Amino acid sequence: MSFIVVQILNGLTTAMFLFLIASGLSLIFGVLGVLNFAHGSLYMVGAYFVFTLLVILMKSPEYFWLAIILAPIAVAAIGGAMERGLLRRLYRLEVLYQLLLTYAVILIASDAVKGIWGATNQSVPRPAVLAGSVDIMGHAFPSYNILVLAVGPLVLAGIWYVLHRTRWGRIVRAAASDREMISALGVNVGRVFTTVFVFGALLAGLGGALVAAHRAIYPGMDFEIIVESFIVVVIGGLGSIAGTFLGAIIIGQVNAFGILWFSDYAIVFLYIIMAVVLIVRPWGLLGKPMAD
C-alpha cells in the first residue's frame, strides 16, 4: 500500500514537471494562436542558465534559490525579444509561417547551445537542503520532488489569479476571445501579445530551471520535451490551463503505473490515450470546440 502511495507521488512529480513546461505553451497558443515550437528551446536555455550560474560561475549548488529566480527572468527577456523582433512580423500571414519561424528558432538555438556549452551531458548538483529524502510511509522519497510537487499547484494558482483577478488578465482573456474587438476598443494588442509571450517564456524558463538539478542537460533536450508538452496540451485542451494541468496529471499517472503493471507496453499507453481523446473530444478534455 505504501509503495502505491510513493508511485502516485512519482507520477505527480512527473506531472508537475510536464505542467510547468506545457502551461506556457498552452497560454501562448490560447491567446496568440501560435504553436510555439521554440518553447522547448526556451526551456533548454533556462536549464543551461542554471547550470552556468551554479556550476560554472558560483561553483556551488547553494545559490540554487537565486538561480531559479534569475533563469526564468532571463528566458522571459529572450522570449520577449523573440516575439517583438521576429514573431510579430508574421501575425498577418498564415499560421504556417509562424510554425516555420519557431522551427527555425529551434534549429538555431540548438546549435548555439552546442556551440556555447558543448555537446556533452552536464549535471547540476542539488542544494544540500534538497539533496536528501523524506520518509513517506517507510519509503525514502527525494526532497527535491517535494519542491516540484509544491511549485506545480502554486504556479497553477498563480496563473489563474493573474488571468482572472487582474486587469491585465482580463485584457488577455478578451484578446484570446476576440482580437479585433479589443483592438477596436483601443487596447494595444501588440503589447498584450508581447507580454503574454514573455509570461509563457517565463514559465518555460521556470520549468527548465527546475529540471536542471533533476536530470542530465544536453543540447537534444529541447526536441524531447516539445513532443511531450504537445501531447499534454492536446489531451488537456489547447488554450486551457486547467486542461493542461489535468492532461499532465493523467500522463504522469499513466506513465507511473504503466511502468509498474505493463512495463513492455508502458510507452504505448500514452499514445493510445492521446488517440482516444482526439477521437472522442478532438478539442481536448477541457478545451473549447473551435468557433466556426
Place this chain on the structure above:
Amino acid sequence: MKAWWSFRGLAVIMAGVFLFAGPAAVNAAEPIKIGLADVLGGGGAVYALPGIAGAEMAVAEINLAGGVLGRPLKLIVRDTQIKPDVAVRVARELILRDRVDFLMGSVGSHIVLAISQVAKEQKKIYMVHMGKSEKATVEEWHPYIFRVGGNTGMIGRAAAMQAAKKPWKKYYLIGPDYEFGHRMVEDFVNKLKELRPDVKVAGEAWPKLFTGDFSAYITAILRAEPDAVYTSLWGGDEINFIKQAIPYGFFDKTNFITIGDLDVLVPLGAGTPAKGLWLFTWYSFTYPKTEAHNAWVQEFRDKTGQYPSSGVMWGYMAVKFLAAATKKAGTTDNEKVRAALAGMTLDSVIGPITIRKVDHEAVWPNWWGRATRSDEYPFAVMSDVVLVPGSEVIMPEDNVLKMRERK
C-alpha cells in the same frame, strides 16, 4: 561573332588552369580518405565526438610521420543523426560522391547494421569503432565489416564472470529498448546463469532510449528488493537514473552494475554514490598505469584539455588499424586491405590487439571495477580493477559459425 570570342576566352582559361593546376595536382599526394559517419548531436554525440577526436589524433600522428604509402590521411565526417535512413544515405554519399577509401562509424547498433548493408553492397570496408551489438559481426557478418573496441557479448560475459563471484542472487535488469540495450543484457544474463544456476531474475524493464524521468522505474525496482541491478543504460539515461536514484536510498539498498565511462562519471563528479556502484567498460584511462599508456593519455590531454574516454581509444585504434593494413597491402584496394586486416595484430598502449579472421572482431580487453571517489580526479574512478582479456570472453569460433548457419 560573340560565340567565336567566348570560345577563344574559354580556351585560354582552360589552358591556364591546366598549366598552373596540373603540375600542382601531380605534386600534391592524393589523400587517403576515411569517411566517418556518426551522430553529431543529441544523446549519441557524447560517444561519437570523442571517437572523432581519437581518430583525428591518430590521423595527425600518422601524417606527421609521413602518412601512409607517401599519402596523407584525411577524415571526412558526416552526420547520421542516429537515424537509419539518414545513415544509409550519408554512407552512400561518402562512398559514391566523396569517393572515400574506407568507412568508419557509428553510434547506435541499429545504425551499424544499416550502414553495414551499404558497405556490403558497395564492397567498401566499414571499420566499426562504435556500435557494439554482437549481431553485426556474427549473424550479419560479411567480409567488409570490421570492428575494434569490443562488443556486447565480450563485455556482458566479462561482467557476468565478476558478478558471479559476488554473493548476489536476485537480479533486476533494466536497459534502453533497442538492439544494443537488449543484447548487452542478454549476453550478461546467459553467462551469469551458466556460472551461477542459483541466480534468479526478479524483473526487467525496458524504458525507451533517452528517457528523462526514471522515478517510476526506481520505485518498481526497489520494491522487488534485488541484490543487484544490471543495466545497459548509457549516456544521459545513465546519469538520470543514478542521479534520481540516490535520494531513494537506491545505493544503500542494492548494487548497481553499469557502464563506467567518463561521459557519465565526469558530470556526476562529486555526486557519484560512494558505494553500491560497480562499473564495467571497454576502456579506462586509469588502468593499466604503464609509462606508454600515461604518455598517450597526456598527449590527448595536451591536445584537447580533456581526459580520454573510451570513444577516444576506439577511434584512435580504428584509424591505426586501417593505416597499418593499407601499408601492409601496399595499396588502398579494399580487397587487398581487408585481407591484410583479417588476422592482423597491432601493438597498443593497452596491449597487443588482434583482429580475428572468423568475424573481423578485435579481441579487445574488458575492464571491471568498483566506483570510488578519488582525490586525484574531480570524478569517480574504478578501483579493484579486473582486466579480462578478450580471448577469455569472445564468442568461440564454432559458436560464431553455428549462429551464422542458423540464419
